[in-house]
Amino acid sequence: MAKKTAYMGMLVALAFIFSYIESLIPINVGIPGIKIGLANMVTIVTLYTIGVVPAVVLSLVRIVLTGFTFGNLAMMMYSLGGGMLSLLVMVIARKTKLFSITGVSVLGAVFHNIGQIIVAAIVVENSSLFYYLPVLLVSGVVFGVVIGMVGAVLVKRLSGFIQKQDIF
Amino acid sequence: MKKNDVIMIGIIVVIALVALCLVNLYGKWNTKDAQAVVTIDGTEYGRYPLSEDRTVKIESENNGYNLLIIEKGDARIEEASCPDKICVRHKPIDKTGETLVCLPNKVVVEIENGEEADVDASTN
Structure with a gap:
């Protein structure tokens, strides 16, 4: 148990740092919601090397922590919407075995953007926000491929190591 | 892959x-006789035609505000009380359906057609 806690703590810290780094990189193209999704790399590696439940716990804790530290309540709400929908889709996509890690990452990125818009549209009670969706879909695909490729390398290198530790 | x-x-x-x-x-x-329609939390706050230059201070709850500027046929937010300033960095909008959004203040500025323009368009 202690080993498990320490390991999860390390992953949360890593995801937290990635979220922080991402908040320092301004992407200013006049459209809100475009993200690189660095923290999703940690989620993907957790999902593939450890399992579904730790991945869910990890992203929940990460979103709440970063929401309180770097953001505000509104930000946290749409991060939660995006994060949970994205994870749900990634878990299903992985189960179907139709896609590689890169494909799963792309779906995760795209549905993160969709989830965010849904929550934002509910918050402001205005469906015109879906106007941004096409651009966000393209950015999701681009960053999803990049993060997925890096994630795939990490999973390949780390899975043996993590299984040897015999923690989970 | x-x-x-x-x-x-x-x-x-x-x-x-x-x-x-x-x-x-x-x-x-x-886009015809476009108007900037301002809503706060889903309720309409005001509509302003893009053809007239003006500055509107949109006041929302908890002393929040967004400074909307309509100039040369487009609308932008010059200043806002929110921490993230996403709406301020947004490019100016002028086409039907385009929006400026400030989530912390729940303010949405949307471009809408002024009249039922499609009636004219279809009879042309």
């Missing part, structure tokens, strides 16, 4: 591009 990945990515990109073209063309063709 597997073949399935490439197919899936292709489908998403095609959908996005088609949607992007439709939205842009729709906005271009259907």
Whole structure:
């Protein structure tokens, strides 16, 4: 148990740092919601090397922590919407075995953007926000491929190591 | 990457591009006597035609505000009380359907047609 806690703590810290780094990189193209999704790399590696439940716990804790530290309540709400929908889709996509890690990452990125818009549209009670969706879909695909490729390398290198530790 | 990945990515990109073209063309063709419609938390706050230059201070709850500027036929937010300033960095909007959003203040500025413009358009 202690080993498990320490390991999860390390992953949360890593995801937290990635979220922080991402908040320092301004992407200013006049459209809100475009993200690189660095923290999703940690989620993907957790999902593939450890399992579904730790991945869910990890992203929940990460979103709440970063929401309180770097953001505000509104930000946290749409991060939660995006994060949970994205994870749900990634878990299903992985189960179907139709896609590689890169494909799963792309779906995760795209549905993160969709989830965010849904929550934002509910918050402001205005469906015109879906106007941004096409651009966000393209950015999701681009960053999803990049993060997925890096994630795939990490999973390949780390899975043996993590299984040897015999923690989970 | 597997073949399935490439197919899936292709489908998403095609959908996005088609949607992007439709939205842009729709906005271009259907913008007539455009107005900036301001809503706070879903309730309408005011509508301002883009043809007249003006500055509106949109006041929302908890002393929040967004300074909306209408100038030379487009609308932008010059200043806001929110911490993230996403709405301030947004490019100016002038086409039907385009929006400026400030989530912390729950303010949405949307471009809408002033009149029922499609009646005229269809009889032409």
